[in-house]
Structure formats: structure tokens, C-alpha cells
Amino acid sequence: xxxxxxxxxxxxxxxxxxxxxxxxxxxxxxxxxxxxxxxxxxxxxxxxxxxxxxxxxxxxxxxxxxxxxxxxxxxxxxxxxxxxxxxxxxxxxxxxxxxxxxxxxxxxxxxxxxxxxxxxxxxxxxxxxxxxxxxxxxxxxxxxxxxxxxxxxxxxxxxxxxxxxxxxxxxxxxxxxxxxxxxxxxxxxxxxxxxxxxxxxxxxxxxxxxxxxxxxxxxxxxxxxxxxxxxxxxxxxxxxxxxxxxxxxxxxxxxxxxxxxxxxxxxxxxxxxxxxxxxxxxxxxxxxxxxxxxxxxxxxxxxxxxxxxxxxxxxxxxxxxxxxxxxxxxxxxxxxxxxxxxxxxxxxxxxxxxxxxxxxxxxxxxxxxxxxxxxxxxxx
Amino acid sequence: xxxxxxxxxxxxxxxxxxxxxxxxxxxxxxxxxxxxxxxxxxxxxxxxxxxxxxxxxxxxxxxxxxxxxxxxxxxxxxxxxxxxxxxxxxxxxxxxxxxxxxxxxxxxxxxxxxxxxxxxxxxxxxxxxxxxxxxxxxxxxxxxxxxxxxxxxxxxxxxxxxxxxxxxxxxxxxxxxxxxxxxxxxxxxxxxxxxxxxxxxxxxxxxxxxxxxxxxxxxxxxxxxxxxxxxxxxxxxxxxxxxxxxxxxxxxxxxxxxxxxxxxxxxxxxxxxxxxxxxxxxxxxxxxxxxxxxxxxxxxxxxxxxxxxxxxxxxxxxxxxxxxxxxxxxxxxxxxxxxxxxxxxxxxxxxxxxxxxxxxxxxxxxxxxxxxxxxxxxxxxxxxxxxxxxxxxxxxxxxxx
Numbered sequence: 001x002x003x004x005x006x007x008x009x010x011x012x013x014x015x016x017x018x019x020x021x022x023x024x025x026x027x028x029x030x031x032x033x034x035x036x037x038x039x040x041x042x043x044x045x046x047x048x049x050x051x052x053x054x055x056x057x058x059x060x061x062x063x064x065x066x067x068x069x070x071x072x073x074x075x076x077x078x079x080x081x082x083x084x085x086x087x088x089x090x091x092x093x094x095x096x097x098x099x100x101x102x103x104x105x106x107x108x109x110x111x112x113x114x115x116x117x118x119x120x121x122x123x124x125x126x127x128x129x130x131x132x133x134x135x136x137x138x139x140x141x142x143x144x145x146x147x148x149x150x151x152x153x154x155x156x157x158x159x160x161x162x163x164x165x166x167x168x169x170x171x172x173x174x175x176x177x178x179x180x181x182x183x184x185x186x187x188x189x190x191x192x193x194x195x196x197x198x199x200x201x202x203x204x205x206x207x208x209x210x211x212x213x214x215x216x217x218x219x220x221x222x223x224x225x226x227x228x229x230x231x232x233x234x235x236x237x238x239x240x241x242x243x244x245x246x247x248x249x250x251x252x253x254x255x256x257x258x259x260x261x262x263x264x265x266x267x268x269x270x271x272x273x274x275x276x277x278x279x280x281x282x283x284x285x286x287x288x289x290x291x292x293x294x295x296x297x298x299x300x301x302x303x304x305x306x307x308x309x310x311x312x313x314x315x316x317x318x319x320x321x322x323x324x325x326x327x328x329x330x331x332x333x334x335x336x337x338x339x340x341x342x343x344x345x346x347x348x349x350x351x352x353x354x355x356x357x358x359x360x361x362x363x364x365x366x367x368x369x370x371x372x373x374x375x376x377x378x379x380x
Numbered sequence: 381x382x383x384x385x386x387x388x389x390x391x392x393x394x395x396x397x398x399x400x401x402x403x404x405x406x407x408x409x410x411x412x413x414x415x416x417x418x419x420x421x422x423x424x425x426x427x428x429x430x431x432x433x434x435x436x437x438x439x440x441x442x443x444x445x446x447x448x449x450x451x452x453x454x455x456x457x458x459x460x461x462x463x464x465x466x467x468x469x470x471x472x473x474x475x476x477x478x479x480x481x482x483x484x485x486x487x488x489x490x491x492x493x494x495x496x497x498x499x500x501x502x503x504x505x506x507x508x509x510x511x512x513x514x515x516x517x518x519x520x521x522x523x524x525x526x527x528x529x530x531x532x533x534x535x536x537x538x539x540x541x542x543x544x545x546x547x548x549x550x551x552x553x554x555x556x557x558x559x560x561x562x563x564x565x566x567x568x569x570x571x572x573x574x575x576x577x578x579x580x581x582x583x584x585x586x587x588x589x590x591x592x593x594x595x596x597x598x599x600x601x602x603x604x605x606x607x608x609x610x611x612x613x614x615x616x617x618x619x620x621x622x623x624x625x626x627x628x629x630x631x632x633x634x635x636x637x638x639x640x641x642x643x644x645x646x647x648x649x650x651x652x653x654x655x656x657x658x659x660x661x662x663x664x665x666x667x668x669x670x671x672x673x674x675x676x677x678x679x680x681x682x683x684x685x686x687x688x689x690x691x692x693x694x695x696x697x698x699x700x701x702x703x704x705x706x707x708x709x710x711x712x713x714x715x716x717x718x719x720x721x722x723x724x725x726x727x728x729x730x731x732x733x734x735x736x737x738x739x740x741x742x743x744x745x746x747x748x749x750x751x752x753x754x755x756x757x758x759x760x761x762x763x764x765x766x767x768x769x770x771x772x773x774x775x776x777x778x779x780x781x
Contacts, residue, residue: 004683004721008731011772016623018770019756020648021709021738022665023749027696030745031707043744052752318700333701357748364744380704 025317028335029355032319032378036353036368040070043357044365046088048098054079057356058338059088059365067345068352070367072096183250183265188307188342188349189217196343199229201250201265209238213252213263229254229261231287240278240293241265251305253324258309261286262324266302275301275315277326296326306342306372307349314339321375330376342372351375401526402439402599403485404464405431406449407472414475419507424470426510427518431468434519438526439577440468441597456488463599465489466526476504483518487526495521542576542598545569548606549586556582574598583680584608587636591680611635611679612779617644619775621734624651624661629669631777638675642688645669646773649697664698665706671716684728688716708749709740709766720777732773738766 044059054077061073071090075098078084088096182203189196197217204210215229229252241248248267255261266277280293300313300320310329313320319339320331337353344350349372357364370378405428407420415423424442431440443462449455449469459467466489471482479501485494501514546554546562547569554562557572557580564570564584574580576598584592589608596604615631629644645668651661673688691713694706705711718732740746743761750756758770 004719004729004731008729008774011731012620012623012774014770014772016652018622018758019750020622020624020661020663020665021746021749021766021768022648022663022694022706024664024696024698026745026749027706027708028698030742031704034707034741333698355745357744358752359744359747359750361752364748380701 023336025336026357028317028333029337030335031380032332032334032337032353033355033366033368035374035378036370039068039352039367039369040094040365042094044070044367045095046075046098046363046365047091047095048075048086048088048363050077050363051079054084056338057358057363057365058340058354059356059367060340060354061367063343067343068367068369070365075363075365182246183248185249185251185305186341187251187254187305188344191344191347191349197254199250199252201248201263203245204234207234208243209236209241210234211237211241215252215254229286230282231289233289235289235291237280237291237293240280240295242267242269249302251302251311253305253309255307255309258324259286260284264296264302264305264311264324266298268301274299277302277311279324279326294325296322298322298326298328303339304342306351306375307344308372310372310375312339312351312375319375319378330379332378332380337368340367345369349373398528398530400437400439400528401466401489402441402464403431403522403526404455404459404462404467405440405442405470406455406458406467407470408449409472413473415472415479419476420472422507423472423510426507427470427515430512430515430519431522435523435526437528439599441599452486455486459488463602466494468495468522474500476506476509478502479504483521485522485525489529494525497521541573543571543601544574544580544596544598545571545601545603546582546584546606547603548584548592549589549608552584552586552589552606552608554582554584556580576600585678591678593680615777615779617642617730617775617777619644619646619773620652621646621667621773622771624648624653625667626651627667627773627775633779640673640675640686640688642671642673642690643669664696666695666697667692667712668695669714671714673716683719683721685719686716688718690714690716708742709738709746711739713737713739714771716773718773723776726779728777730773730775730777732775734771734773735767735769736771738768739764740766 039061046059056078058076059070059073060076061068061070063069073088073096075086075088076084077086086098088098091097183201185199187197187199197215200214200216202212202214204212212232212234213230245267248265251264253262253264260281260283262279262281264277264279266275268274269276275298277296277298278293279296280291282288283290283292298311298313301315302311303314304312306312309324311322311324311326313322314334317334317336318331319334321329323329334353337355340352340354342349342351350369351372353368355366355368357366405424407424409415409420428440428442431438441462441464443458449458455467455469459465466485466487468483468485471484473480473482481497481499481501483495483497483499485496486492487494495518497518499517504510504514544557546564548554548564550564550566550568552564554564554570557574562570562572579595579597581593581595584594584606586608588611590611592606592608594604594606596602611633613633613635615633617629617631619627619629621627625646625648627644627646629642631640631642633640645666647666648661648663649666651663653659653661669690669692671688671690673686676685676687677683691711693711694709695703696706697703714734714736716732716734718730720728720730722728738746741764743764743766746766747759747761750759758768760767760769
């Protein structure tokens with residue numbers, strides 16, 4: 001008995017330092033990925049230094065004509081109030097090195113955190129559409145940044161010089177002044193996967209309550225402004241968009257099979273202390289200038305409008321799928337998976353997710369996809 | 381005086397020889413004291429040794445079993461049953477760090493008090509602190525106070541033997557009393573002739589019963605009644621895995637063998653963190669386990685070793701989702717190598733090394749689950765599996781009577 005107690009005490013002390021082989025987020029992520037397909041053939045290791053306080057790592061592979069390619073891409077993360085975007089380039093199969101990166105300060109990142117980023121789109125060489133909030137003045141309407149990154153060359157620059165943000169440039173290209181973008185999104189584009197679409201919601205800085213919706217098309221050659229979906233009219237949306245709103249999650253459904261075309265916006269209602277979502281449309285036809293709107297029964301942040309017309313929320317690492325009227329269709333935990341975008345490959349839409357695994361102080365990533373119309377199968 | 385007494389009784393008319401006196405040693409512990417029941421035995425053994433060294437003309441013996449001996453009449457009766465003609469009682473109060481002793485010695489033949497001493501000891505600390513010097517005061521008071529008796533009984537040239545009769549359950553096997561082992565007969569007894577005036581240790585085994593180890597002093601013919609306790613076929617245990625996860629198990633012990641089966645759970649939902657995360661752990665993970673094993677040592681050994689092997693499933697019970705198997709590592713295979721030590725008649729503490737094998741579809745994710753700051757010691761990862769060799773479990777095992 002006498003030697004037993006000190007030995008047992010020593011064992012208790014030592015084993016209390018042992019880590020528990022469990023992490024709920026990783027477990028839930030594994031449950032989701034068990035029904036997905038992995039893009040990368042082997043684990044992607046990214047050689048980059050990072051502060052231990054950095055979180056929410058996601059890997060955005062570059063997009064080639066054949067689909068996402070994990071040999072180059074971007075790593076997006078959050079550290080304190082600073083979203084960070086880093087270009088990473090393949091050094092050897094399965095290992096990527098970091099090159100230049102950029103950080104952005106967000107005065108009030110929550111509840112929009114994790115970093116408000118969008119799928120990298122290829123324009124010319126390689127662009128990363130880093131839609132995030134600039135920062136210096138969080139109440140500045142012109143607060144979106146378009147990053148141009150070329151992971152192969154190891155460059156990362158902002159487009160447009162940023163005395164005038166890209167949003168202004170886009171608007172000026174269209175001949176519209178006095179607008180600042182408060183929401184933007186990237187859609188899967190066409191079924192052939194040859195281009196993606198970006199949509200912007202601009203607010204009239206001169207006349208409160210007036211808004212303009214703009215669409216852009218990304219091709220291998222350029223970012224081209226397409227016709228504004230609802231025409232070059234300032235729409236009065238003051239009936240439901242709070243005056244002074246500077247940021248929101250914005251989507252536009254341009255699928256001709258789902259008429260009338262709906263716009264969606266989701267923002268943090270500081271008075272309510274929660275998310276609110278609205279849909280609006282024109283009747284009898286898009287472009288008529290006669291607007292209707294409805295509040296959707298959704299109290300979570302909307303992160304994507306999918307090609308199926310479903311709205312996707314990933315707030316709190318929980319995926320929630322809603323129909324266009326806001327009815328919840330399915331929910332399932334994402335764990336450590338981060339939704340990074342939707343892409344057409346072989347004519348079928350796929351949703352892509354990034355999974356980050358950190359061990360030995362090194363970042364490792366997997367990228368998975370599942371057919372968009374199969375997302376509901378992830379419900380246990 | 382004794383010689384005269386014996387002569388008056390008709391002894392001593394023939395050739396006489398000297399017969400050593402036999403003094404029974406007994407220790408009593410007050411209920412209020414800080415001494416454990418077993419402490420008295422260790423103390424009296426230490427005193428026994430010193431007294432025997434100090435006076436080799438006296439045979440000091442200990443009673444076979446604890447018996448209430450509150451009065452001098454009780455002590456005299458107990459001495460008689462022990463085959464002694466006198467007694468020495470040590471009454472213990474206090475505790476190891478502040479012991480108070482009252483020593484009384486009485487000569488039953490002369491009906492006189494030999495010693496009556498009170499003393500205190502503050503330097504013991506534990507049974508290991510019982511030095512020779514601690515008993516000097518007593519040995520000096522006792523040595524030479526029990527003179528040998530003159531006896532006219534003829535001394536036999538041949539060695540005399542005493543009959544040791546053992547009463548136990550029929551079929552019990554007694555070992556330690558020479559070859560061949562002694563088998564208890566259908567009438568519940570067996571005997572063996574043995575040289576007297578010696579101490580004997582023997583062990584009694586019977587399938588389905590806890591083995592009994594017995595130590596006696598054989599002075600003359602005597603009987604020993606053994607109390608054999610039936611081995612329980614089931615038991616309960618409470619445990620702590622890796623200093624974090626509390627658990628409970630129920631065990632089934634297969635009769636007539638050393639095999640056992642065990643099933644239970646351990647949970648991280650209400651465990652101990654004891655690290656930078658805080659004091660308590662609240663991970664929604666519970667392991668349900670089933671093990672089969674065998675004991676490698678007899679049940680009455682101080683350290684009883686065993687091995688077991690089994691499996692467990694990992695249930696995740698996160699809020700807002702129904703309980704599911706952990707998809708990352710849904711199950712594990714666990715080896716247990718352990719030992720248990722008794723802390724009471726029915727209870728044992730145990731310590732196990734539990735190397736664990738985890739089949740997993742994603743060893744990298746399991747590795748990441750251990751945290752950023754690993755190489756976790758004791759872990760190894762393969763293409764479809766992980767192994768943790770530094771896993772431990774401690775607990776308390778209870779078997780009913």
C-alpha cells in the first residue's frame with residue numbers, strides 16, 4: 001500500500017498534462033466530410049508563421065478552368081481585429097509557402113467575423129476578391145477592398161490604388177457617382193464554369209434611403225461590369241433598410257427560372273441584438289421600378305445564395321439551409337469546416353469547404369466539395 | 381519460591397529440568413486513537429522481537445485472533461487459550477506522531493503484577509520509526525521477571541510433535557505446512573503433526589473463496605478455525621481516466637477462474653481540466669467500454685496484477701444534436717495492465733496503464749484534436765490509426781460480500 005499512493009499520485013499528475021483526443025469542431029467536421037469528396041490528394045501544408053491568437057484559418061485554392069486547384073491559393077485568417085489574407089504558392093507537392101500578405105483592421109469585426117471574404121476569382125492572371133471591411137473608418141460606405149493577388153508571382157496588391165476604393169471605381173465605370181458599397185457577393189457563375197458573377201449593393205451617399213444594385217462578370221480576361229440587374233435607377237429601399245446601414249450580406253438571384261428576381265440582405269440589427277434578413281423584388285417585372293419586400297423568418301447571418309436558390313448561413317459553425325422565403329430546410333454542424341464558395345464543375349454546382357488542422361505549430365488544410373443539391377444529405 | 385511451590389505440589393521429586401515461561405503479548409487500540417486496526421499488530425510485532433532479544437528464557441506468544449480483553453480476567457482467559465501462563469498488554473492511544481502507551485504485565489502463576497508503565501512517544505511517525513531504543517524502557521522492566529519453571533516431566537530423546545488441527549470448508553487446500561499439501565476432509569477438518577514451539581504460516585485456498593493466509597505460534601496441540609469468505613461474482617468501481625474523465629464500471633468475475641469481464645463508461649462532460657482551460661472539463665464525449673481480462677496474482681496478495689483487453693465506442697453528445705458516434709475516431713481498442721491494493725475488506729485501489737489504439741479515417745484531424753502544442757507525448761500516428769501508449773486510469777474497486 002505504501003508505494004502505491006505516491007506512484008498513483010505521480011501518474012495522476014503526469015497524465016493531467018496529457019491532451020484529450022477530442023475536439024468537438026473537428027469531430028463535427030469529420031462527420032460532414034465523411035460525405036464529401038476531398039479535392040487535394042494529400043494534406044496541404046502551409047509554411048507560414050502565425051501568431052497563436054490567430055484563428056479561423058481558411059484556404060482558398062486558385063480556380064482554374066478545370067476547377068479549384070490546391071497547388072496555389074490564399075489563406076484567410078483573423079487576428080484580433082485584423083483579417084489577414086496571404087498568398088501561398090506551391091514549394092513542393094503538398095507544401096505551400098507563404099508570400100506577401102495584407103492585413104486589414106476592422107474596428108468592430110463582430111458579428112461579421114470571421115473575415116468577410118469571398119471566393120478568389122481569376123481575372124487576367126489571378127485575383128482574389130477579398131471583400132472585407134477597410135477599416136480606418138468603419139462607417140465609411142466605401143469600405144470594400146478588391147485584392148489582386150498572384151500566388152505564383154507572390155504578389156498581393158489592392159486594385160485601384162485605394163484612394164478611391166474599387167467600389168467607387170466600379171461605379172464610376174458605370175458612370176454612377178455618389179455611391180458606396182454596403183454589400184457584395186460572388187455567385188457560382190455560369191454552368192460552364194467559365195465566369196463568375198459578383199453583385200454589389202451601393203448606397204447613395206447623397207440621398208439616404210436610395211440604393212443601387214450592380215452586377216459584374218469575371219472572366220479570364222477582365223472584370224467586366226454588366227448591366228445593372230434592375231437598371232440604373234436609385235431604388236428607395238428606406239422602408240426596410242435602416243438609414244445609415246454601412247454593411248450587410250447582400251445577394252442577388254438572377255436565375256431566370258426563379259422570377260421575379262429577388263435580392264437578399266442580412267445585417268446585424270444593433271437595436272434587436274440579432275440578425276435580420278429581407279428579400280425584395282420588383283413587380284410585375286424586374287426593372288419596372290415598383291418594389292416589394294418581405295422580412296424573412298431568419299435570425300442568422302446569411303453567407304451565400306446558392307445556385308439552387310437556397311440561402312446558406314454558416315453562423316456559429318452551423319450550416320442552415322433556407323428556401324427563398326426563409327423557411328429552414330436543413331441544418332447540420334460544420335465543425336471546423338469553413339464554406340469558401342460555390343463553383344460549377346462539369347456543369348454541376350459544387351459547394352466547397354476548407355478544413356484547417358493545426359498541429360506541430362503548422363497549418364494544414366483539406367478542401368472538400370459536395371454537390372450543392374446534396375447539401376441536405378449532411379443532416380444526420 | 382516457584383520451585384518450592386512445585387515441590388509442594390508433588391513435582392520435583394525426580395530429576396528436574398527448566399521450562400521457559402510463556403507470556404502472551406497483546407495490544408489494544410482505543411477507538412479514539414489515530415491508529416489503524418493493523419497498526420497494533422505491527423507495534424506488537426516490533427515489541428515482540430525486542431522482548432525476545434532481551435530475554436531468551438521467555439517465550440513470548442501472540443493470540444491467534446483478536447478478542448476483547450478489557451479486564452484482567454479477559455486477559456487471563458485469552459492467555460489460557462493461547463497456551464501462555466502470563467500476559468503483557470500494550471494499550472495505545474494518540475497516533476503515530478503522538479503515541480501514549482500504557483504497559484501492564486502480569487504473572488498468572490504468581491498472581492502478581494510484573495510491570496505497570498505509562499509513557500509517550502513522539503518520534504515514531506510510522507511503523508518504520510519503531511527503533512530498538514523505543515522499547516528499551518519496557519524490555520528492561522520485563523527482562524528477568526519471568527523465571528523458568530522447574531519440571532520433573534521426563535525429557536524425551538525423540539523430538540515431540542504437536543497436533544495442529546485446521547477447521548475449514550471441505551475441499552480447501554492448505555499449503556505451507558510441509559509436503560504434501562493438506563486437504564480439508566468432508567468433516568471440515570484436517571490435521572498435521574508439527575514440531576511445537578515454532579511459528580507457522582500457511583495458506584488455505586478453495587475455489588470460489590478468498591484465500592486465507594494464517595500465521596500461528598504452535599506451542600502444543602491446538603485447533604485453528606478458519607473464516608473463509610466467498611469470492612464475490614460481481615463488483616463496482618469508480619475511476620478517473622488520464623486524471624480527467626470520471627467513470628464507473630460494473631465487473632463480473634467468473635467462478636472457478638481468474639477471468640473477469642467489465643463494462644462501464646468514462647465521460648469528459650464533467651471532468652477535470654487542471655490546465656490553462658480551467659478546473660473543469662465539459663467536452664461532450666463519453667466512452668462506453670467492454671473489457672475482458674484475467675488476474676495474474678492470487679486474490680490475497682498485497683499487489684494483485686491483472687491484464688485486460690477490450691474496446692470502447694466514443695459517443696458525442698453535443699447540444700442541439702442527437703448523440704452520435706464520433707466520426708473522427710468512433711471506437712478504440714484498449715489494453716489494460718494494472719495492479720490493485722486492498723484498502724479495506726471489500727475495497728481496493730487500482731492503477732492501470734491503458735495503451736489505446738484508435739482506428740481513424742483522419743489521423744491528421746485526430747492529431748490536430750490534441751491541440752496546437754503537440755507532439756503530444758506518447759502518441760504515434762499511422763496512415764489510418766493512432767496509438768496512445770501513455771494513458772492511465774486510477775480508481776476504487778468494490779466487491780460485495
